[in-house]
Amino acid sequence: MKKKGKVFSLLSTALLVGVVGCSNGGSTANEGNGTNADSDKPFEMSLLFHYETEPPKNDSDIMKMIEEYTNTNIDVQSVPSSTSAEKFNVTVASGNFPTAIKTFYEVPVVNAIKTGVFWEIGPYLKDYPNLSAINPQVYDNMKVQGKIYGVPSVRDLARNTMTYRKDWLEKLGLPEPTTVDEFYNMLKAFTTQDPDGNGKDDTYGLIENNALFNMDMITAYFGAPNQWGVEDGKLIPSFQTEAYLEALQFYRKLFDEKIINQDFPITSRDNWFKLWDSGKAGTMRQVTSTAVARERGAQKVDPNAKVDMVSLLEGPRGTAIYSEAGNNGFFLISKSAVKTEEELKKVLEFFDKLMDEEMSNLFYWGLEGQTYTVTDGKAQHTDKEAFDRMLSPYTQLAVGKLIDNATPGVLQPLEQQALDMNKENEAVALANPALTLDSETNTEKGAQLMKIIEDARIKFILGEIDEAGWQAAVDQWKKDGGQQIMDEFTAAYNEVNK
Numbered sequence: 001m002k003k004k005g006k007v008f009s010l011l012s013t014a015l016l017v018g019v020v021g022c023s024n025g026g027s028t029a030n031e032g033n034g035t036n037a038d039s040d041k042p043f044e045m046s047l048l049f050h051y052e053t054e055p056p057k058n059d060s061d062i063m064k065m066i067e068e069y070t071n072t073n074i075d076v077q078s079v080p081s082s083t084s085a086e087k088f089n090v091t092v093a094s095g096n097f098p099t100a101i102k103t104f105y106e107v108p109v110v111n112a113i114k115t116g117v118f119w120e121i122g123p124y125l126k127d128y129p130n131l132s133a134i135n136p137q138v139y140d141n142m143k144v145q146g147k148i149y150g151v152p153s154v155r156d157l158a159r160n161t162m163t164y165r166k167d168w169l170e171k172l173g174l175p176e177p178t179t180v181d182e183f184y185n186m187l188k189a190f191t192t193q194d195p196d197g198n199g200k201d202d203t204y205g206l207i208e209n210n211a212l213f214n215m216d217m218i219t220a221y222f223g224a225p226n227q228w229g230v231e232d233g234k235l236i237p238s239f240q241t242e243a244y245l246e247a248l249q250f251y252r253k254l255f256d257e258k259i260i261n262q263d264f265p266i267t268s269r270d271n272w273f274k275l276w277d278s279g280k281a282g283t284m285r286q287v288t289s290t291a292v293a294r295e296r297g298a299q300k301v302d303p304n305a306k307v308d309m310v311s312l313l314e315g316p317r318g319t320a321i322y323s324e325a326g327n328n329g330f331f332l333i334s335k336s337a338v339k340t341e342e343e344l345k346k347v348l349e350f351f352d353k354l355m356d357e358e359m360s361n362l363f364y365w366g367l368e369g370q371t372y373t374v375t376d377g378k379a380q381h382t383d384k385e386a387f388d389r390m391l392s393p394y395t396q397l398a399v400g401k402l403i404d405n406a407t408p409g410v411l412q413p414l415e416q417q418a419l420d421m422n423k424e425n426e427a428v429a430l431a432n433p434a435l436t437l438d439s440e441t442n443t444e445k446g447a448q449l450m451k452i453i454e455d456a457r458i459k460f461i462l463g464e465i466d467e468a469g470w471q472a473a474v475d476q477w478k479k480d481g482g483q484q485i486m487d488e489f490t491a492a493y494n495e496v497n498k
Contacts, residue, residue, distance in 0.1 A: 150330030223317025
């Protein structure tokens with residue numbers, strides 16, 4: 001939900017030329033104004049979040065703008081993304097919490113929430129227009145023991161797609177695939193009909209890496225559940241279903257016919273992207289927002305390269321795509337730093353204001369007049385490099401869904417297509433029913449057991465084991481603890497849904 005506020009562009013311009021810039025790093029605009037001085041005084045907060053390339057600065061103009069708009073004094077504490085999980089554990093062990101800490105839905109985080117060190121915020125959300133406007137499914141995907149604790153950085157629930165060479169499809173005179181069979185025909189043609197026109201048999205219809213990154217899209221096409229499914233009131237893993245086996249057989253066919261790169265079991269993620277940029281790849285799984293980057297990558301070799309995307313294909317059991325969690329991390333509010341309900345409401349007010357149009361524009365477009373302009377109500381970046389340089393240290397601070405709250409923009413066709421596809425995908429997206437369920441056995445050794453399945457599916461695709469060998473691996477998984485995981489997830493599911 002958007003709320004109108006002050007003319008933020010004027011404020012931002014003033015800040016950048018140094019007109020505003022109090023010595024204590026925060027605003028003094030509301031201090032000392034009579035009897036309301038205490039209530040109008042900037043709220044003191046500390047925020048711990050991670051960064052990718054450059055740490056944010058407490059005294060930067062961007063932070064001053066955020067403080068000014070939200071009437072806060074913020075102490076930024078940040079760590080590299082690579083050490084954020086370790087920092088979370090250290091923080092919990094020390095008990096020295098900031099006001100709010102950004103993290104992800106991982107076992108140590110869930111365990112810490114269960115100890116009661118963070119505020120449950122679900123009952124308060126209705127009082128905050130922006131926080132309460134977030135898709136309820138996003139909150140459901142973050143619940144711990146049925147309760148909401150986090151303020152999420154929202155992203156689309158179903159943003160995955162198959163990105164393919166549109167110029168190759170057009171050259172070969174093929175239609176965009178709408179079914180799994182047509183998808184196979186496209187991949188086959190990309191492999192065998194010399195789409196790059198060099199007279200050599202040196203292209204792949206689909207490229208894969210050692211993590212089997214395309215696999216979730218393929219299994220969804222055949223109707224397998226999203227990681228876990230429910231049959232007769234019991235939770236079962238997707239790899240136990242007939243649909244999953246059919247997807248594996250399809251994948252094996254692609255490998256046997258050399259439609260996918262034969263060295264995929266040793267192809268790293270980096271080399272996977274390099275293979276695309278080499279101009280030898282016809283299709284790869286991506287998220288919709290990366291289509292422009294993939295087109296630029298393909299144009300390194302062929303300046304006339306064009307890409308398109310397809311997410312939904314009709315398979316033997318209908319049309320489906322898997323839903324993700326719908327967040328890129330979330331802020332937890334600590335009880336040790338925020339001791340009263342009154343203080344909690346101020347923190348929630350801060351996050352709610354971060355989702356206002358003015359703040360969303362800051363995180364999404366930057367500074368009007370410097371990194372973007374607005375014409376006829378539409379925003380457009382004018383200096384993307386300056387925007388990235390200025391805002392990238394602070395993007396992890398943003399919450400909500402920026403594209404929904406910021407000023408609408410002038411987008412490239414692939415960017416607009418990505419937005420449209422995400423909405424279309426979400427309408428048929430399959431949720432993972434075990435996403436927030438508890439299983440002690442899964443916590444202890446779920447990842448270890450999953451290695452049995454990951455190894456077996458590679459061997460099946462390579463033809464090193466047959467269907468009996470695949471079933472033996474599934475049976476081994478169940479014997480070594482998988483059955484116990486199924487039983488525990490089933491008990492938790494029935495408890496939540498009774």
